[in-house]
Amino acid sequence: MMKKLLYLFALLCMATGFTSSCKESALDRSLSQAGDNRKELEAVLLHYQNDTLKQQAARFLIENMDAHYCFGGDAVEKYYHAMDSVFRHGKGDRAYWNRQYDSILGQTGQALDSCMAVPLFDIEHVKADFLIAHIDSAFAVWHRNWNRQYSFEMFLRYVLPYRIGHEGLSLWRGKYPLPQEEEEDYERNTFNSNFVYGIAHATFLGMQPWIYYSDRQLPEFPLGQLMHIKAAICREYAHLNVASFRAQGIPATVDFTPQWGNRAMGHEWCVFFINNETAIPFEMGQPVGCHFMKRKEDRLPKVFRETFEKQETSLFMKNKGKESLPPVFNTPYLVDVTNQYIETSNIEVNLYSMESNRHSDYVYLAVFDNHTWKIVHWSKISRGKALFTDMGRDIVYLPVYYIEDKIIPAGDAFLLNNKGEKVLLKADDTKRTTIKVKRKYRNIRTNVFLRDIVGGKFQVANRKDFSDSLTLYTIPLLEDNHFQIIKTPNKSKFKYFRYLSPNGSRGNMAELYTFDEKGDTLYPIRFMNNSTTPSEHDMKTLTDGDVLTYYEAEGTENIWYGWEYSQPVNLSCIVFFPRNDDNFIREGETYELFYWSHNGWTSLGKQKGNLASELVFSNAPLHALFWLHNHDKGTEERIFTYENERQIWR
Structure with a gap:
C-alpha cells in the first residue's frame, strides 16, 4: 500500500512542476x-485582486x-465518523480506547487500506470557497495585540x-476558541510573549493524552475533529496543539525525529514561536x-521541521525525481x-565500493530500531565518501x-561519542573473548x-498489626532487574509476612513468593494491605506468574502489603521480582547473539x-557491536558493546 502511494507520488512530481523549466513561475507550474x-x-486569485496581502x-x-x-473515500469517512462519535461520548482508560480503535478498524480495515493507497492531491481537489474561507x-486573527x-x-x-500534515480537509479555525480569561487579556495589552505562554498553559495543561499504536497506516484526523x-499517536496530538496555536494567530508547526537514537520508534511534537526565531x-x-x-x-540523531512551503534544501x-527515496x-x-x-x-564516512549502487547519488545514515536499521539522514556521495551534517552525539x-x-550496508558502523569523535565498531574476528549477557534491552524505566x-x-510477625515485627531483609540498590532469591536463616516461626515499601514508593513489586526450609511454597490464607489499589494492580498480581503485572x-x-499463613511457619526463602520490562534473560526461552x-549480522x-538470568558466549570478537534476539517473544531489543565485562547499551 505505502509503496504504491510513494510510486504515485513520484510519478506526479516527475510529470509536473519539479522538472519544468526554471523560467516558468512557481504559480504557473502549480496552475498547470x-x-x-x-x-x-x-477564482481565488481573482477574488483577492484588490487586496495585496491576501493576494x-x-x-x-x-x-x-x-x-x-490527503486520503478520501467511503471507508475513510466512515472511520472519521465512527471515531468522532466515540471520542465525543466515550470515557475510559487506555485499554478502553484500544478496544474502541480495534473494533472500528475491524469494521473498516481492508476498505481503509484500499483508500490509503490512492492520495488525493490538493492541487486537484481544493475548491475556491474552501481556500477563501481559510485565508479570511x-x-x-492576524496582527492583533497578542501577535504583533x-x-x-x-x-x-x-x-x-x-x-498541517495529510489530514482530511476541514474548516477548523473557528473550532479552537481561546479560554475566556485569555480573551480578556487581549484588551490589557499583555506583553506578547507572556500571552503566548499563557495560551499554551491554559489550553492544554490539564489534558491527559492516551497513546494508541496501530499496526496499519491510518488516515490523519481532520483538524476540526x-x-x-x-x-491517538503523538502526531495527532501535535496536530491538535499546532491547530490551536494557529487558530489564535500564533505561528506553530510540527518537529519530529524519524527514529530515536537509543530506543525504538520516532516521535513528533508541536513547536510554537514566541518571536520570529525562537521555537x-x-x-x-x-x-x-x-x-x-x-x-x-x-537521544536525538536528527530533528526535522515540517513546513507548508517547499524547501530547496530538501533531498x-x-x-x-531521479531515484527512489526513503x-x-x-x-x-x-x-x-x-x-x-x-x-x-x-561526520565524514568512507563508503564501501558497490557495483550495484553506481547509479545512486546519495547515501544515508541509519540508527537501530528494535530489529532493523532506520534511516535518519542523507548525504551526497563524493569520491567514495559522504559528509553528514549536524548529527546527534x-x-x-x-x-x-x-x-x-x-x-x-554502505560502510562500517560507528559510534559518534559525546565528544563528537567517531569510533569505528569493526569486529576483530582474529581476537575472541568471553562475554556475559544479562538482558536483551535496557530501558531507563528499569533503573x-x-x-x-x-x-x-x-518483615515477619505473630501479631496482625506487626507491632512485634522482625525485619528479615532490607533491599539494597540492585544491579539488575530479575528474580531475586533471598535466604533467611532465622529459625523462628511466624504467622504473618509483609513487604514494607520505602516512603515515596507505591510498593511496585511484580512477583512475591515465600518458601519453607524444604523449598515448598508457603501459601497464604488471607491477603493484607493498608492502601487502596486499582483493580489491575491489586495483590493478585503478586502471585499470578506474570512478571509484567505489578502491585x-x-x-x-x-505502604505495606502481605499475608497471613494458616499457622506459624518457618520462612526460609523469599523470592521477589520488582516491577520490570520483562527484558531480562528468562529461563527456558531461546536467545541468539x-x-x-x-555484510550484516x-x-x-x-x-x-x-535461572541465573545470564548467558555466556565464549567466542565473541573484540570491538564488536552486538544484538541479542529472543526467538520466543517480545519486541524490545537493543544493540550494545561489551566493555569492562559489562553490556554498554547503545
Whole structure:
C-alpha cells in the first residue's frame, strides 16, 4: 500500500512542476498541474485582486500545495465518523480506547487500506470557497495585540496554511476558541510573549493524552475533529496543539525525529514561536518548555521541521525525481533543525565500493530500531565518501544505501561519542573473548523501578498489626532487574509476612513468593494491605506468574502489603521480582547473539535462558557491536558493546 502511494507520488512530481523549466513561475507550474481544478484556484486569485496581502497569501498557498495530499473515500469517512462519535461520548482508560480503535478498524480495515493507497492531491481537489474561507479566517486573527511581534513571512509559513500534515480537509479555525480569561487579556495589552505562554498553559495543561499504536497506516484526523480526541499517536496530538496555536494567530508547526537514537520508534511534537526565531517544544499536559526535560535519556540523531512551503534544501527537491527515496525524505516540506535542539557534529564516512549502487547519488545514515536499521539522514556521495551534517552525539550510526526499497550496508558502523569523535565498531574476528549477557534491552524505566524499592523491608510477625515485627531483609540498590532469591536463616516461626515499601514508593513489586526450609511454597490464607489499589494492580498480581503485572498502591507513604499463613511457619526463602520490562534473560526461552560484520549480522549461536538470568558466549570478537534476539517473544531489543565485562547499551 505505502509503496504504491510513494510510486504515485513520484510519478506526479516527475510529470509536473519539479522538472519544468526554471523560467516558468512557481504559480504557473502549480496552475498547470491543477487540471480541471485550475479554474477554482484562479477564482481565488481573482477574488483577492484588490487586496495585496491576501493576494500574496493565496499565491503562497497555491504555489506550495502541489505535493500536499490527503486520503478520501467511503471507508475513510466512515472511520472519521465512527471515531468522532466515540471520542465525543466515550470515557475510559487506555485499554478502553484500544478496544474502541480495534473494533472500528475491524469494521473498516481492508476498505481503509484500499483508500490509503490512492492520495488525493490538493492541487486537484481544493475548491475556491474552501481556500477563501481559510485565508479570511487566518487574516481575522492576524496582527492583533497578542501577535504583533511576528513578521508577515512567519504568518505565511506557520499561521496561514489550511493543513498541517495529510489530514482530511476541514474548516477548523473557528473550532479552537481561546479560554475566556485569555480573551480578556487581549484588551490589557499583555506583553506578547507572556500571552503566548499563557495560551499554551491554559489550553492544554490539564489534558491527559492516551497513546494508541496501530499496526496499519491510518488516515490523519481532520483538524476540526481533534478537539474531541481521547487517544491517538503523538502526531495527532501535535496536530491538535499546532491547530490551536494557529487558530489564535500564533505561528506553530510540527518537529519530529524519524527514529530515536537509543530506543525504538520516532516521535513528533508541536513547536510554537514566541518571536520570529525562537521555537518552543510543547506537549499537552506538560508545563511549557519541559517536553525534553522529561526525555533526558532519549537521544536525538536528527530533528526535522515540517513546513507548508517547499524547501530547496530538501533531498526531494535536489533529487528531482531521479531515484527512489526513503519514505521519510520523499517530501519537499522538510527543514533540518537538529542544531536547535542538541550539540551536533559533522561526520565524514568512507563508503564501501558497490557495483550495484553506481547509479545512486546519495547515501544515508541509519540508527537501530528494535530489529532493523532506520534511516535518519542523507548525504551526497563524493569520491567514495559522504559528509553528514549536524548529527546527534552518543549514538551508533550505520552508513547505508537505499536501493529498491531495501537498506544495504554502505560502510562500517560507528559510534559518534559525546565528544563528537567517531569510533569505528569493526569486529576483530582474529581476537575472541568471553562475554556475559544479562538482558536483551535496557530501558531507563528499569533503573527507576529498582531505585523505588531501595530500603524496602521484608518483615515477619505473630501479631496482625506487626507491632512485634522482625525485619528479615532490607533491599539494597540492585544491579539488575530479575528474580531475586533471598535466604533467611532465622529459625523462628511466624504467622504473618509483609513487604514494607520505602516512603515515596507505591510498593511496585511484580512477583512475591515465600518458601519453607524444604523449598515448598508457603501459601497464604488471607491477603493484607493498608492502601487502596486499582483493580489491575491489586495483590493478585503478586502471585499470578506474570512478571509484567505489578502491585501499585494509590498512596506513597508507609505502604505495606502481605499475608497471613494458616499457622506459624518457618520462612526460609523469599523470592521477589520488582516491577520490570520483562527484558531480562528468562529461563527456558531461546536467545541468539549476533555481532555486526561487513555484510550484516553474524550469529554467535543460540542458547536457552537459565535461572541465573545470564548467558555466556565464549567466542565473541573484540570491538564488536552486538544484538541479542529472543526467538520466543517480545519486541524490545537493543544493540550494545561489551566493555569492562559489562553490556554498554547503545
